[in-house]
Amino acid sequence: MRKRIGFFICHCGINIAGTVDVSKVSEELSKYPGVIHSEDYIYMCSDPGQSRMIEAIKEKKLDKVVIACCSPTLHETTFRNAAKVAGINSFQCEIANVREQCSWVHKDMKKATTKAIKISKAAIERARLNESLEPISVPVTRRALVIGGGISGIQSALDLANSGYEVILVERSPSIGGHMIQLSETFPTLDCSQCIMTPKMVEVSKHPKIKLLTYSEIQEVAGYIGNFKVKILKKPTYVNPDKCTLCDECTKVCPVAVPNEFELGLTRRRAIYIPFPQAIPATYTLDINNCPGLFPIACGKCADVCEPGAIDFDMKPEILEEEVGSIIVSTGYDLYGKEEMAEYGYGKYEDVLDGLQFERLLSASGPTMGKILRPSDHKEPKEVVFIQCVGSRDPELHCAYCSKICCMYTAKHAMLYKHHVYDGQPYVFYIDIRSGGKDYEEFVQRAIEEDGVIYLRGKVSKIFQEGDKIKVWGVDTLSGKDIEIDADMVVLAMAMRPSEGASELAKKLKIALDKDGFLAEAHPKLRPVESLTSGMFLAGAAQAPKDIPEAVAQASGAAVKAVNILSQDRLYHSPTIATVNLTLCTGCGMCVDVCAYEAIKLEEGKAVVNEVLCEGCGTCSATCLRAAIKVKNVTPLQVHEMIKVALGG
Amino acid sequence: MVKPDDIKKECKSILEEGKVKYIVGYKRNNNSYMSIPAFIEKIEETDQLIWDPTCVYNLVRFIRDEKLRKERHKNPDTRPIGVIVKGCDSRAINVLLQEKFIKREDVYIIGVACEKSGVIEKKKLRKKFNEKNIKQIEFGKDNNFIIATEKGKTTISAEEILAERCIECNNNTPVIYDVLLGEKVERSLSEHFRSLEKFESISTEEKWNFWKKELDKCIRCYACRSVCPMCYCDECVADSISLAVKPDTTAEEKAQKIRWVEKSPVSSENFSYHLIRALHLAGRCIDCGECERVCPVDIPLRYLNKKMEKEASEQFGYTAGLDPEKPALVSDFKDDDPQDFII
Numbered sequence: 001m002r003k004r005i006g007f008f009i010c011h012c013g014i015n016i017a018g019t020v021d022v023s024k025v026s027e028e029l030s031k032y033p034g035v036i037h038s039e040d041y042i043y044m045c046s047d048p049g050q051s052r053m054i055e056a057i058k059e060k061k062l063d064k065v066v067i068a069c070c071s072p073t074l075h076e077t078t079f080r081n082a083a084k085v086a087g088i089n090s091f092q093c094e095i096a097n098v099r100e101q102c103s104w105v106h107k108d109m110k111k112a113t114t115k116a117i118k119i120s121k122a123a124i125e126r127a128r129l130n131e132s133l134e135p136i137s138v139p140v141t142r143r144a145l146v147i148g149g150g151i152s153g154i155q156s157a158l159d160l161a162n163s164g165y166e167v168i169l170v171e172r173s174p175s176i177g178g179h180m181i182q183l184s185e186t187f188p189t190l191d192c193s194q195c196i197m198t199p200k201m202v203e204v205s206k207h208p209k210i211k212l213l214t215y216s217e218i219q220e221v222a223g224y225i226g227n228f229k230v231k232i233l234k235k236p237t238y239v240n241p242d243k244c245t246l247c248d249e250c251t252k253v254c255p256v257a258v259p260n261e262f263e264l265g266l267t268r269r270r271a272i273y274i275p276f277p278q279a280i281p282a283t284y285t286l287d288i289n290n291c292p293g294l295f296p297i298a299c300g301k302c303a304d305v306c307e308p309g310a311i312d313f314d315m316k317p318e319i320l321e322e323e324v325g326s327i328i329v330s331t332g333y334d335l336y337g338k339e340e341m342a343e344y345g346y347g348k349y350e351d352v353l354d355g356l357q358f359e360r361l362l363s364a365s366g367p368t369m370g371k372i373l374r375p376s377d378h379k380e381p382k383e384v385v386f387i388q389c390v391g392s393r394d395p396e397l398h399c400a401y402c403s404k405i406c407c408m409y410t411a412k413h414a415m416l417y418k419h420h421v422y423d424g425q426p427y428v429f430y431i432d433i434r435s436g437g438k439d440y441e442e443f444v445q446r447a448i449e450e451d452g453v454i455y456l457r458g459k460v461s462k463i464f465q466e467g468d469k470i471k472v473w474g475v476d477t478l479s480g481k482d483i484e485i486d487a488d489m490v491v492l493a494m495a496m497r498p499s500e501g502a503s504e505l506a507k508k509l510k511i512a513l514d515k516d517g518f519l520a521e522a523h524p525k526l527r528p529v530e531s532l533t534s535g536m537f538l539a540g541a542a543q544a545p546k547d548i549p550e551a552v553a554q555a556s557g558a559a560v561k562a563v564n565i566l567s568q569d570r571l572y573h574s575p576t577i578a579t580v581n582l583t584l585c586t587g588c589g590m591c592v593d594v595c596a597y598e599a600i601k602l603e604e605g606k607a608v609v610n611e612v613l614c615e616g617c618g619t620c621s622a623t624c625l626r627a628a629i630k631v632k633n634v635t636p637l638q639v640h641e642m643i644k645v646a647l648g649g
Numbered sequence: 650m651v652k653p654d655d656i657k658k659e660c661k662s663i664l665e666e667g668k669v670k671y672i673v674g675y676k677r678n679n680n681s682y683m684s685i686p687a688f689i690e691k692i693e694e695t696d697q698l699i700w701d702p703t704c705v706y707n708l709v710r711f712i713r714d715e716k717l718r719k720e721r722h723k724n725p726d727t728r729p730i731g732v733i734v735k736g737c738d739s740r741a742i743n744v745l746l747q748e749k750f751i752k753r754e755d756v757y758i759i760g761v762a763c764e765k766s767g768v769i770e771k772k773k774l775r776k777k778f779n780e781k782n783i784k785q786i787e788f789g790k791d792n793n794f795i796i797a798t799e800k801g802k803t804t805i806s807a808e809e810i811l812a813e814r815c816i817e818c819n820n821n822t823p824v825i826y827d828v829l830l831g832e833k834v835e836r837s838l839s840e841h842f843r844s845l846e847k848f849e850s851i852s853t854e855e856k857w858n859f860w861k862k863e864l865d866k867c868i869r870c871y872a873c874r875s876v877c878p879m880c881y882c883d884e885c886v887a888d889s890i891s892l893a894v895k896p897d898t899t900a901e902e903k904a905q906k907i908r909w910v911e912k913s914p915v916s917s918e919n920f921s922y923h924l925i926r927a928l929h930l931a932g933r934c935i936d937c938g939e940c941e942r943v944c945p946v947d948i949p950l951r952y953l954n955k956k957m958e959k960e961a962s963e964q965f966g967y968t969a970g971l972d973p974e975k976p977a978l979v980s981d982f983k984d985d986d987p988q989d990f991i992i
Contacts, residue, residue: 583902594981623980625886
């Protein structure tokens with residue numbers, strides 16, 4: 001049957017019409033076989049533009065339409081919905097991209113017009129062979145998984161649970177709280193971090209809708225949006241939290257002492273330990289990697305002294321299988337490693353600390369009970385040098401990106417130091433101060449003006465120990481003078497980087513990473529909390545360095561995105577999926593290997609596509625040597641016809 | 650070097666035990682010094698089997714024919730067939746296993762190690778001898794060939810008439826086998842991709858002229874495709890004439906048949922055909938050289954495939970047919986794969 005095709009070309013103001021003679025394209029296409037309606041309009045995506053298309057479809061009984069306009073990623077949905085309103089199948093509406101792929105990249109009007117005509121004709125050839133398709137619908141599992149129990153993960157989990165959805169919160173360390181619980185006071189209001197964090201942690205632990213799995217890791221993720229199947233490894237803590245009374249007798253007898261992770265190595269902990277007093281869940285964990293041994297039991301003293309009998313050496317790792325409809329990833333950050341920062345003496349000199357270690361020194365619950373003392377000799381440092389951009393903004397050697405929070409926390413550190421040590425002198429070496437944020441600039445100015453922090457614009461060239469002082473050589477580029485400071489302590493504002501293991505987790509989740517290893521968002525501006533894998537969302541510093549308010553805001557955003565899915569009865573999936581020509585398929589399985597969505601399986605020696613998992617990316621089609629697998633509405637025949645018309649005339 | 654008697658003895662015992670339906674090997678062509686493929690079904694026929702430098706053919710091709718025969722048969726004899734393979738041929742079996750075209754139990758692999766030698770290249774032989782006079786070629790000692798003519802025997806250094814692919818070969822021992830004859834000997838007579846050097850040094854224009862001249866000769870007889878152990882598709886994408894119609898072929902599939910390549914043997918279509926073939930053999934070609942051997946117009950097809958092999962090896966560290974359990978070249982990627990070819 002002869003198709004009745006309508007063609008519309010958009011001026012997009014002068015975005016297209018400035019380089020492409022749109023009326024000529026429209027005229028040329030009106031002569032093309034099958035085209036019975038052709039027009040140009042200033043903004044096709046506007047309401048009147050869409051109405052013109054709808055009217056034309058109704059009046060002239062069009063059964064296919066081609067819109068020459070911007071990229072299909074922008075307005076394909078708009079026009080397909082309009083086509084549906086007009087009474088034709090939405091897949092009978094095809095986009096010819098004459099803006100991004102033509103007018104924007106060319107200057108010569110004549111040539112650009114010729115190209116626009118070819119692009120339009122090719123789209124018509126494709127449309128001619130388009131099948132009418134209906135979206136595939138799938139049910140939704142109305143539960144969510146949140147990976148990472150820092151402030152972002154906690155916020156997402158609470159928002160979801162308060163919306164009435166069940167949440168599984170997985171945290172790999174023995175307690176939730178993340179890095180925020182390690183901080184002393186938070187900028188710019190200087191409220192105590194633990195005081196504002198612990199209520200949220202308690203809320204998580206008491207919430208009837210939240211299932212908290214600490215000391216647990218994601219092992220495997222299968223399935224698709226609305227229907228993920230997750231395997232979670234729950235590592236044994238060897239302590240029964242229900243029996244444990246937190247009497248602390250076990251740590252007194254434990255013979256092992258290892259660096260305390262929570263205190264960033266400033267103190268030591270036992271092999272059986274509670275990370276910090278307010279830990280959630282409030283229980284001890286036996287660190288099997290540092291315990292003298294359980295198989296066979298080499299020491300067993302902790303179990304001997306445990307009166308309630310909470311210590312259970314027979315505890316086994318468990319693998320829990322959970323079904324969820326949506327996943328939020330908030331795996332957070334780590335500070336740039338010691339090993340990379342040898343030039344600043346970090347890891348070599350005891351009194352060169354990183355930002356988080358200094359937070360612990362400032363913290364009222366820290367190893368020094370809030371007194372600022374040098375780790376080497378426990379004396380109060382009288383001159384402290386803070387260095388910003390350590391590892392950040394250094395594309396040659398370290399990270400090219402700005403870690404964003406260091407300007408603010410360094411100002412806070414210097415200010416709090418001054419509050420503790422009245423006669424001390426803090427110095428800050430900086431490249432420039434980035435204090436964008438509510439009340440942030442005022443905060444930095446307060447540090448400089450009221451607390452007398454000396455800001456030196458320049459980099460530090462060398463740090464070395466001389467006697468009990470740490471010599472800092474640097475330059476003040478504003479005065480042009482070389483600076484030499486005999487410091488008692490140096491604090492490095494280390495770059496933030498994705499937390500350890502984030503890339504392995506991303507692989508399991510099939511979430512893309514950006515060039516720096518942070519989780520990649522779907523669109524830098526318009527989809528900042530979504531990952532490219534549908535149904536998975538990002539929150540907090542796992543996506544990029546950010547401060548607490550931003551992390552919390554993103555976490556709430558991610559929770560709403562998850563609610564978008566969980567609140568649906570059914571989800572609809574694009575029907576442009578791969579189909580297999582069974583005659584040609586030899587069952588070699590190459591498509592199975594290349595499919596990023598694990599949508600293809602071999603059954604009885606032939607490839608079979610799971611229509612819900614398939615995203616229609618076409619990688620299988622490109623790999624198949626026998627052209628036995630093709631994507632609906634992008635079939636080899638359509639591509640062939642498009643090439644033919646693009647090459648001809 | 651493996652002696653023909655060893656092969657005869659081994660095949661005899663395999664047939665006696667009834668392990669295989671028949672054995673594909675090599676026998677003497679009655680009126681030539683060359684070997685031809687032999688299909689040995691009976692024990693007494695094993696005496697026909699030979700092993701000499703003229704055993705050039707890749708007999709893996711016959712596994713495909715056997716598979717098709719089995720599919721057509723109502724009650725097929727499901728016993729495996731025995732195949733005599735050289736190092737290169739054995740890798741072809743691995744590729745077929747990797748692509749799940751055959752099952753391991755379909756074949757009984759009699760591997761024969763080339764040790765320090767290999768097979769002849771007729772083109773080289775013709776330059777040195779009058780073919781008509783040659784009666785027989787045998788493996789001699791110390792990597793020599795003994796050429797018997799009416800006038801008597803001549804000993805010649807193997808490298809003078811050894812196939813180029815054998816000189817470059819570094820997989821001279823079968824990598825998969827049920828029984829291995831001969832010894833595993835490490836050897837490489839020259840650099841692995843030596844023959845490509847002259848092509849890589851010339852300009853794009855010279856390359857174009859060379860291939861234009863060569864491919865213009867193609868008469869599209871498809872002998873290269875017919876002999877290739879990897880060309881087992883029912884329907885070839887590079888061929889607009891044949892259409893595989895099976896009981897489950899739908900009308901839509903018939904209607905959607907595309908002519909990517911026209912059948913006329915003109916420059917553009919010949920280029921398309923050979924380039925599609927080369928790309929479809931990337932990571933699959935095991936350099937048995939059969940396509941080039943059978944080409945009636947002497948197109949140096951091996952260079953196209955060898956170049957793909959080199960790219961696969963240098964860019965991705967991949968060699969075809971080493972491990973049937975690993976994913977194929979085009980269906981695998983690593984995070985650190987080179988990306989400099991992306992413009």
